[in-house]
Amino acid sequence: MDMKPLLEALGGGAGLVLSGVLVVVLVLIVWAFWQGRSVEFWPPRIGAQPGHPEAADDEAAPRESDPTSEALPVGAxxxxxxxxxxxLGFYQAIAPNYDQRNSVNLLATHMEVITRIEAIRAAxxxxxxxxLGGGTGQNVATYFFNDxxxxxxxxxxxxxxxxxxxQHLAGRPLYNRLRVHVExxxxxxLRVAPKSHDVILLNLVLSSMPQLPDFARIATLLAPGGTLIISDxxxxxxxxxxxxxARxxxxxxxxMRTHMVQPLEVVTRAREAGLQLSDMTQIGSADISxxxxxxxESAARQRRKAQVRKDEESSTW
Structure with a gap:
């Protein structure tokens, strides 16, 4: 847009007028942020105040391209x-339909977790x-139904x-070796003994929590040489x-508006709890996985693995 004709029409007061307009725009932006409104610079738009019916409509609008969601009619x-x-209220509401989620990336995430468990299971x-936060168990626990x-x-x-x-596991061999805690x-x-488990899972759980759990407490439940597997x-x-x-x-x-989980924060919290990252894998496209x-793993286990590698390298010479 050519501003020259406008500046010529305003003459010597052009600077003052433009400064005034800029001040008004900045005041509006600050006011919008203070009220919690969304601000879009192009095309210019200030969203409705949170709690207003229009804001509720914006927040509730489903993202049709989200493959984690059950397919809904366009515009629903x-x-x-x-x-x-x-x-708790959300998951209790959707429990009967929870297993209808079947996106490719979701299943790939579950399979990666299963692969990790199988590797440990083999040894x-x-x-x-x-x-922890096992859901219906349909995609991970039931994989081991015959073990x-x-x-x-x-x-x-x-x-x-x-x-x-x-219901999924009733009558299966795993059911006889299953302990269930609704907690x-x-x-x-408070209900599980310290150092009592070889593997602890937090599979697609953290994004449903308002904040990260206490990893130090979780680490106390790991047996010596145990492994914590987190996916999200x-x-x-x-x-x-x-x-x-979901329906x-x-x-x-x-x-449910999910919580954003930062992998670096997860790694930091785990390290503070005495656990070391041994591997991390991404699922999905390279652009946005x-x-x-x-x-x-515990630091002690990593030291033992490092010593084994060192001994194996020495034996090759």
Missing amino acids: RPDRVFDTRDA KAGLRVLD CNIRWTYVDFCPGMADQLQ DISRIH INPLYTSAHPLYQ AGDGTQVA YSFVAVF
Whole structure:
């Protein structure tokens, strides 16, 4: 846009007028941010104030391209949007339909976690797994349904999810070696003995929590040489697709605004708890990966593995 004719028309006062306009724009932006409104610079737009019906419409609008969500009719909006502080209500509502999620990247994430467990299982016959926030168990726990030696301790704060898990495994060999705790994972250290599990899973759980759990408490539940496996959604993906939506048992559409999980923060918290990152894998496209799978081990175990490698290298000379 050519500003020259406008400046000529304003004459010597052009600078003052433009300065005044700039001040007004800055005041509007500050005012919008102070009220929690969204601001878009192009095309210029200031969103509705949070809590206003228009804002609710914006927040509730589903992202049709989100493959973690159950397919909804174009233009459909959730009847209710939950916060992670009410994740229990959200998961209780969708428990009957939870297993309808079947995106390629979601299944690939579960398979990566299973592969990690299998690798550990191959070296330890009586593997003891602590599955924190295990959901219905459809995609991970049920993979080991026919294993007569593995011990599976399941924890989830949602009774509906625990019911689904037990229906999936009823009559299977794993069911006889299954312990179920309907409990918040932040309190499970009060019900599970220290150093009692070889593998602890946090599989796609952290993004449903308002804040990260106490990794130091979780680490106390690991047996010597144990492994912590964490998978969750890439934060860039969460930013692009913040709503996890599904159909509730009563047929209504509900969604939860998920928490953005930063892998670096997870690694830092785990290190502070005495665990070291041994491997991290990304799932999905190279542009914006869908999820990450991180494997943590105790520092002592990593030292032992390093010594084994050193001994093997020495034997080759």
